[in-house]
Amino acid sequence: MKTYIVGNWKMNFTVGESSIYLHKLLKRIKPAKGMQIVVAPSPVALQPLSLQTDRKKIRISAQNCWGRDFGAYTGETAIAQLKGIVDYCIIGHSERRHIFGETDKMTKEKVAACIRNGITPILCIGETESERTFGETADVLRDQIVAGLSDVSKEDLKKVIIAYEPVWAISSVKGAKLASPDDIAQSVELIRKYLKSTYGKEAEEIPILFGGSVNPSNAGAYLTIPGVNGLLIGGASLIADQFNDIIEVAKRVRA
Numbered sequence: 001m002k003t004y005i006v007g008n009w010k011m012n013f014t015v016g017e018s019s020i021y022l023h024k025l026l027k028r029i030k031p032a033k034g035m036q037i038v039v040a041p042s043p044v045a046l047q048p049l050s051l052q053t054d055r056k057k058i059r060i061s062a063q064n065c066w067g068r069d070f071g072a073y074t075g076e077t078a079i080a081q082l083k084g085i086v087d088y089c090i091i092g093h094s095e096r097r098h099i100f101g102e103t104d105k106m107t108k109e110k111v112a113a114c115i116r117n118g119i120t121p122i123l124c125i126g127e128t129e130s131e132r133t134f135g136e137t138a139d140v141l142r143d144q145i146v147a148g149l150s151d152v153s154k155e156d157l158k159k160v161i162i163a164y165e166p167v168w169a170i171s172s173v174k175g176a177k178l179a180s181p182d183d184i185a186q187s188v189e190l191i192r193k194y195l196k197s198t199y200g201k202e203a204e205e206i207p208i209l210f211g212g213s214v215n216p217s218n219a220g221a222y223l224t225i226p227g228v229n230g231l232l233i234g235g236a237s238l239i240a241d242q243f244n245d246i247i248e249v250a251k252r253v254r255a
């Protein structure tokens with residue numbers, strides 16, 4: 001299975017800054033076999049960056065989309081409109097769920113829209129601090145997987161990526177804590193178990209990424225957790241040197 005290193009730039013960088021960043025990264029990155037590097041810029045930078053990138057080195061992801069292909073949805077972008085521009089789309093990020101009130105129904109529709117349009121959804125799941133404290137992690141992960149993938153057929157399952165991002169470990173969340181490899185291993189095992197119980201053997205092919213305060217110093221430890229197939233990086237992906245260092249760590253770990 002490939003190793004995915006995905007940088008989620010969130011709502012940062014102007015179009016010009018995004019372009020300079022990509023230019024720097026393209027110059028520095030040496031493609032490695034079995035590794036997929038992806039960046040997810042703001043919506044305004046998607047098209048220029050898709051024209052600028054070398055897809056053999058770096059693929060482009062959207063950070064969100066709407067679940068319908070066209071229509072009266074003011075302010076939204078259909079993934080159908082991003083065909084040919086992006087290869088991936090982050091869906092159900094905790095910031096979408098908790099700041100913008102995205103529901104499981106919306107998440108399910110967005111995942112289905114991505115698959116219908118040939119774009120790989122990166123479905124984010126993860127428990128909050130209080131859900132963890134009350135011992136609800138397993139239920140939350142199961143519910144988010146079941147809901148998010150409920151319109152995905154067995155045949156389409158290999159087109160999906162799951163990103164486990166415990167909300168309490170995301171660097172921008174107040175009082176964020178580092179997730180321990182044991183915490184992550186347990187959750188990743190649960191995720192794989194739910195996927196297998198719903199889809200059977202096909203579930204083994206779904207990449208599971210980890211995200212939450214990943215940086216060049218802890219990336220190696222996170223990537224060696226059994227069942228972790230890559231990283232979804234926020235803060236550290238905003239600094240080209242750090243993102244590139246994480247890519248170098250990944251290359252060493254996977255060599």
Ligand code: 13P
Pocket residue numbers: 008093165169170171172211212213214232233234235236
């Ligand atoms: P940080 O790496 O800043 O914790 O962000 C994680 C994240 O939300 C990526 O989607």
